[in-house]
Amino acid sequence: MNKQQKIFFPDNIRFLRERKKLSQEGIAQLLDFTRVKLNALESGKTRNPALEDLVKFSKFFKISIDSLVQIDLSRLLELQLRDLEAGNDVFMIGSKIRVLPITVDSENRQNSEYVPIKAKMGYASGYNDPEYINALPKYNIPSLSRNGTYRTFQAEGDSMYPVPDKAEVTGAYVENWLAMKPDTPCIVVLKGANNFVFKLVTVNKKEKNFILKSLNPLYKPYIVEGEEILEFWEFKKLHLDRLPEEPTEIHEVRQLLEVMHSDLKKLNKKTYE
Incomplete structure (x- = not known):
């Protein structure tokens, strides 16, 4: 069973609001929300935010919806946040968004x-x-x-x-x-x-x-x-x-049969879905 995907949207919009030194009342007015609605979004009480609201936050903070939802922005450096605001997609710059765990030997060389x-x-x-x-x-x-x-x-x-x-x-x-x-x-x-x-x-x-x-x-x-x-x-x-x-010819034939078998399994799966 796959581990459930962590959603960071409530924490992120609160973090970004505080980063801009805005009150809930202030940002609610800018985005045409009520303070009660914004508080529900930031606290996670709104389980499935409307797509229109996601777009509003994305445009206001200049950060993609994917990043708002799936990345813990509070763990990024300020330079990395500015990189996102400049339009660099977090999923395309890849591992720049995190610190890679490594191990070293007794002489402090990476293993x-x-x-x-x-x-x-x-x-x-x-x-x-x-x-x-x-x-x-x-x-x-x-x-x-x-x-x-x-x-x-x-x-x-x-x-x-x-x-x-x-x-x-x-x-x-x-x-x-x-x-x-x-x-x-x-x-x-x-x-x-x-x-x-x-x-x-x-x-x-x-x-x-x-x-x-x-x-x-x-x-x-x-x-x-x-x-x-x-x-x-x-x-x-x-x-x-x-x-x-x-x-060898036998090896190539075996590979071809394996690929055909795989394609047939996928076709049958789609047929019965």
Whole structure:
């Protein structure tokens, strides 16, 4: 069962009002609300604010509705708040909105934490929790720059063939998602249980989403919205315990059958919904 999404809207509008040094009465007049209505919104007594009210707050504070609802704005630095007010979408600048938990060794060098497949379900809720990150296996990779922040994920599936199933991929933490070049190989951490995939990532700045592409041509590219993404880790190293297999006709036929089977399952699911 997915963890219920925390809604920050009531706390955010109170925080932003106080940041502007406005009273409830003052902002209520500016937005054509009654003070009673504003108090109900700020206290969370209004469970489902009207869309018109969300738009009013968004325009007044110059912050997107997504950010008003899903981000705890009180935890951001003033510079980051100004960045949002300037129109930079919080889901596209990505990890600039939070501090990444890291661990260090006895010489104060950053570790590379290891996230195996069995940790997939916990990572979506623990990726921003220092205690969870501290409990992960950790090590150092001498050939990587000491200035970077790295994490190693165990990928699965054959969508990145010839990279084999269960291969371990080390990536460097991407702070600014918009700076990625087209087809940047990344571990992409998504919301949900099966939440990290190894893909070639292209930023679609106009539509504010991302195109994820597999190395395996049997898998079609697909689009993921920015709010569905938690982290990007740009590929730096591949760790294998066996040599990659040469492609064979039998392997290609098996892959094709697997993709067809997957497509049929999706089609049947849509038919009965």
